Every structure is written in C-alpha cells, then in structure tokens.
Amino acid sequence: MRVIFGLIILVPIGAAWLQYTLIGLPADPDLAIPTITPADPVGFPVWLSLSHWVNFFFLILIIRSGLSILVDHPRLYWNNGCTPGTDWIRFTSLKKPQDKSWTAKEDARYISPLVGLPGYRHTIGIARAWHFLTVPFFVLNGLVFIILLFCTHQWKRLIPVSWKIIPESWRVFVHYATFNIPTEPNGFYHYNALQQLAYFGVVFILAPLAMLTGMAMSPAIENRFHWYPKIFGNRQSARSIHFLVMIAYVVFIFIHVAMVAATGLVRNMNHIVLGIDSSRHLSGLYIGIGIILATAAFCFLAHWLSWRKPRLLQHLDASINGNLWRITLNHFKPNAYFKKKDISPYFWANGKIPSSEEWRKLAANNFKDYKLRIGGLVNNPVELSLEELKNLGMQQNITMHHCIQGWSGIAEWGGLPISKIVELVKPQATATTVVFYSFGEGLYGGFYYDTNTLDNCLKPQSILAWEMNYEALPPEHGAPLRLRVENQLGYKMVKWISSIEFLETYKNIGKSQGGKNEDDEYFDLLANT
Ligand SMILES: Nc1nc2c(c(=O)[nH]1)N[C@H]1C(S)=C(S)[C@@H](COP(=O)(O)O)O[C@H]1N2
Ligand SMILES: [Mo]
Numbered sequence: 424m425r426v427i428f429g430l431i432i433l434v435p436i437g438a439a440w441l442q443y444t445l446i447g448l449p450a451d452p453d454l455a456i457p458t459i460t461p462a463d464p465v466g467f468p469v470w471l472s473l474s475h476w477v478n479f480f481f482l483i484l485i486i487r488s489g490l491s492i493l494v495d496h497p498r499l500y501w502n503n504g505c506t507p508g509t510d511w512i513r514f515t516s517l518k519k520p521q522d523k524s525w526t527a528k529e530d531a532r533y534i535s536p537l538v539g540l541p542g543y544r545h546t547i548g549i550a551r552a553w554h555f556l557t558v559p560f561f562v563l564n565g566l567v568f569i570i571l572l573f574c575t576h577q578w579k580r581l582i583p584v585s586w587k588i589i590p591e592s593w594r595v596f597v598h599y600a601t602f603n604i605p606t607e608p609n610g611f612y613h614y615n616a617l618q619q620l621a622y623f624g625v626v627f628i629l630a631p632l633a634m635l636t637g638m639a640m641s642p643a644i645e646n647r648f649h650w651y652p653k654i655f656g657n658r659q660s661a662r663s664i665h666f667l668v669m670i671a672y673v674v675f676i677f678i679h680v681a682m683v684a685a686t687g688l689v690r691n692m693n694h695i696v697l698g699i700d701s702s703r704h705l706s707g708l709y710i711g712i713g714i715i716l717a718t719a720a721f722c723f724l725a726h727w728l729s730w731r732k733p734r735l736l737q738h739l740d741a742s743i744n745g746n747l748w749r750i751t752l753n754h755f756k757p758n759a760y761f762k763k764k765d766i767s768p769y770f771w772a773n774g775k776i777p778s779s780e781e782w783r784k785l786a787a788n789n790f791k792d793y794k795l796r797i798g799g800l801v802n803n804p805v806e807l808s809l810e811e812l813k814n815l816g817m818q819q820n821i822t823m824h825h826c827i828q829g830w831s832g833i834a835e836w837g838g839l840p841i842s843k844i845v846e847l848v849k850p851q852a853t854a855t856t857v858v859f860y861s862f863g864e865g866l867y868g869g870f871y872y873d874t875n876t877l878d879n880c881l882k883p884q885s886i887l888a889w890e891m892n893y894e895a896l897p898p899e900h901g902a903p904l905r906l907r908v909e910n911q912l913g914y915k916m917v918k919w920i921s922s923i924e925f926l927e928t929y930k931n932i933g934k935s936q937g938g939k940n941e942d943d944e945y946f947d948l949l950a951n952t
Pocket of ligand 1: 770
C-alpha cells in the first residue's frame with residue numbers, strides 16, 4: 424500500500440524530469456493576460472476573502488480533532504472486520520499481542536496536544552465534540568462560498584472550461600517539479616492551469632469527498648442504507664479515504680502556503696486579505712499573519728476549554744448535533760442485510776471483564792443462577808433466568824458493529840427482542856428511557872451503564888443477546904447477556920448486563936449524562952454518528 428502511495432508521488436515527478444532532460448522544458452505556459460471583459464473576475468470580493476479565511480480556521484480545527492479521533496484506533500484498513508495484521512497503515516508501533524486479551528481501548532494511542540485537539544489519550548469524546556461542532560459551520564461556509572461563486576464571475580477562477588487544462592497543468596507541473604519556476608500570472612485576474620486545477624480539486628472534490636466518506640461511517644446511515652458505504656468500497660475504506668482526504672488537505676496547505684510565499688508574498692497577501700492588487704503595502708501580509716496567529720491562539724483556547732470546560736463542549740455539541748441527529752438520522756430503521764459469509768473473522772473487544780465475585784460465581788456455574796432484574800417505571804417488574812428469557816423468543820441478526828473509536832466488525836447476534844420485554848413488563852407512559860446496568864466496571868472505576876431511548880430499544884434488531892456467531896456469548900463479548908441497538912455506536916451496547924430499569928429520564932443516574940462513557944469521557948448521549 425505504502426509502495427502505491429510512494430509511486431503516486433514519485434512517478435509524476437520522475438516523468439517530469441524525464442521530459443525535462445530528454446525533450447527539454449515545455450514552453451512557458453501561456454501568460455498573456457486576456458483582455459479583461461466585464462464578465463471576467465477582477466480581484467477578490469470581501470465575501471471571498473472572508474470565506475477563505477473562515478475555511479482555513481475550521482479546517483485547522485477539523486484536521487487537529489480528526490487526528491485525535493484517529494489515534495483512538497490508530498489503524499486503517501480496507502476490510503470491514505478490522506482484522507489485526509490487515510491494517511494498511513498504523514500509527515502505533517504495537518502489534519496486537521497474540522497471547523493475551525487486547526482490547527481496542529488498550530490499543531488507543533497518545534497524540535501530542537500540539538498536533539491533536541485535544542490530544543493525549545482516551546480523549547475521543549471531546550475530539551468528536553470539536554470535529555462535529557466545526558463541521559456544520561465548515562459546510563455552511565462552503566455552501567455560501569459556492570453559491571456566491573456562481574452568482575458572480577468568480578467561478579471562472581476555479582472551474583476549468585476546457586480539457587486543455589490537463590496538458591497545460593502538466594506543462595506547469597514540469598516547470599515546478601524541475602525547479603524552473605514559470606512566469607506567474609497575476610492571480611488578481613486569473614490563475615495558471617495547475618493552480619486552477621488544484622483549487623478546483625480542493626473545493627469540488629476533496630471537500631465533498633470528506634463529507635461523504637464521513638457520513639459513511641455513521642451507524643444509523645450504514646444500517647439503513649447498506650449501499651451507501653459501498654460507494655467507497657466499505658465502511659473501513661470510507662474511513663481510510665476520509666484519512667487520505669485529510670492528508671491531501673495537509674499536502675495542499677503546505678504547497679499552497681509555500682507557493683504563496685514563493686510567488687510574491689506581499690502582493691498575494693494583499694490579494695486574498697484586502698482584495699487590492701499592490702506589492703507596496705504590507706498591510707495584507709500583516710493582517711494575514713494576524714489571522715494565522717489568531718487561529719493558533721484559538722487552538723490554545725480550544726485546548727484550555729477541552730480540559731477545563733469539557734462538559735460545556737459536550738453539551739454544546741449535544742445542543743447542535745445531538746438535536747440535528749435526533750430529528751433526522753435517529754429515525755432511520757436498521758435493515759437486515761448481511762449474510763453468514765459476511766461475518767468478520769475477527770471482532771475487537773472492549774471493556775473490562777467484570778472482576779466482581781458475583782459475576783465470577785455466576786460464570787463459574789455457566790450462568791445457571793443468573794437472574795436479570797427488570798424494573799423501574801413498569802407495571803410488571805420481573806426477574807428472569809437465561810432459560811426464561813430464551814423461552815420468550817429469539818431473533819438472530821447479522822449486523823455491523825460501529826465502535827466510536829473507528830473500528831467495525833460484522834457478527835451474528837441472537838437473543839430476545841426488547842419489544843418482548845416491553846410486552847411483558849408493561850412500562851408506564853412516562854417511561855421513555857431504558858438504563859442497562861453492567862457487572863463490569865468502567866475505565867475510571869464504578870459500574871458501567873448506559874441508557875437508550877425506549878424508541879431506539881424498539882427499533883428492528885434491538886435485542887438482548889446471549890448468542891454471538893451462533894455460539895454462547897463469550898465472556899469478553901458480554902456473557903451472559905449484552906445489548907444490541909444497531910443504529911447506535913458500540914458504547915451504548917452494554918455488556919455483562921446485570922439489570923434493566925425503565926425511567927423517565929437518564930438525569931438521575933451516575934453523573935447525569937446518560938451513561939458511563941458519557942459521564943467520564945464526554946461521549947454523546949445519542950450515538951448516531
Ligand atoms: N459493560 C461494558 N459494556 C460495554 C463496554 C464496556 O467497557 N463495559 N464497552 C462498550 C464499547 S465502547 C463497545 S465498542 C462494545 C464492544 O463490544 P465487543 O467487546 O463485543 O466488541 O461494548 C460496549 N459495551
Ligand atoms: Mo466502543
């Protein structure tokens with residue numbers, strides 16, 4: 424894989440040198456400034472400068488928080504099951520140990536806060552808050568930009584109108600690649616072919632690709648529209664492409680900044696900052712540097728907020744994205760789709776196996792003495808053994824699991840639809856939240872628990888599973904009983920369930936955030952993305 428990427432970079436450069444040494448430099452690209460008609464873009468209007476810098480600001484936040492998300496599962500794959508050893512690139516020196524259990528959580532890595540937002544380890548909750556808080560505004564800014572682009576003549580800067588752009592771009596590329604800087608056009612009026620192509624690619628290819636591959640990672644979208652991630656191969660290739668788009672952005676930013684500096688820094692900065700065509704005033708340069716420094720300063724503020732006001736960020740994210748997903752994605756109903764042959768050969772595990780005496784005793788006796796307590800706002804509280812649960816019915820689903828960390832896996836899960844439990848216990852009208860308590864502990868101590876809306880518990884494929892891949896649920900995957908709610912991320916699916924309660928609200932449990940990870944790691948209450 425790395426060889427392929429190496430070739431993608433080296434082959435064009437090699438070809439450029441070959442052409443240069445064998446045939447000579449192609450003619451300087453045509454720079455004759457065409458006579459400017461009233462239909463041509465002249466200069467940079469304020470909206471264009473603004474959206475350019477706003478875009479820069481958001482891009483920095485998106486990339487930095489994205490890197491923090493990435494290292495929570497620092498491996499990228501082309502296969503849905505994330506089988507260890509099949510990663511095409513990894514950002515950890517560790518191989519998965521063969522001789523002991525190794526959870527995905529243990530596999531998460533540290534990233535310096537200078538690079539990642541917020542950086543460090545196990546900070547994916549806040550990293551996601553930044554990522555998702557930024558994205559709607561990034562998209563909005565992009566839309567405004569594109570609309571105004573087409574409402575004015577400015578589109579002519581970016582949109583190639585002839586295929587000639589390709590050979591012309593190549594000519595420019597041969598110049599750059601062999602360090603024969605061609606005469607530059609005045610960007611106030613138009614760009615050279617390669618520049619136009621690059622800007623076009625960033626706006627009209629990279630940005631949409633980033634959004635579309637991002638959406639392909641949502642459990643709610645994936646299990647409703649199974650065809651969607653397949654546009655990119657599968658969910659993990661969508662994740663890999665999402666990463667490659669980020670790399671392309673970073674490479675673009677470096678080359679772009681270098682070229683801005685190399686081809687008349689003062690004049691270029693006056694263009695994009697102030698919209699004036701002058702090489703004499705330094706104000707554009709100073710203001711531009713000011714914007715870059717302010718963005719850097721915001722990164723420090725973001726770091727401070729991440730550590731001092733994480734709850735604020737979590738709630739801000741919930742008030743924007745949480746609400747947005749509640750009224751949209753959360754309505755999608757999971758569709759049966761996967762076949763036996765799709766089952767992943769490997770399935771990462773997460774969480775600490777319960778250490779309590781109670782669970783170990785139950786496990787030692789094959790859970791024969793296990794009793795699931797179901798109570799709360801119900802008319803008929805019950806205690807059910809595994810046997811009794813099994814007698815109530817069974818459903819088998821083959822589904823894709825989406826962990827917040829980025830890994831996925833396809834497995835068969837067999838168990839009792841929660842709708843059957845609801846029929847049995849008869850929740851009162853006020854019961855809208857279901858809490859699942861675990862025998863296991865959370866990463867930071869205290870028992871693991873999570874809540875789901877009753878509505879999501881009643882979606883197709885929501886079950887209490889005692890079977891995985893047609894065998895008894897193994898201890899590391901949650902024996903004797905675990906939850907499956909397929910339109911949510913993995914952390915909502917409590918393993919080693921001890922009891923279930925129907926409630927009016929999640930607010931009176933734990934730290935009032937709706938789950939152990941929501942309490943301790945600032946994960947989202949609603950996990951559709
Ligand atoms: N009790 C308990 N349940 C848990 C967890 C945990 O730490 N403790 N981790 C959750 C997370 S983050 C994921 S991704 C899934 C993992 O399920 P698996 O181990 O079967 O892959 O379990 C969820 N349920
Ligand atoms: Mo997870």
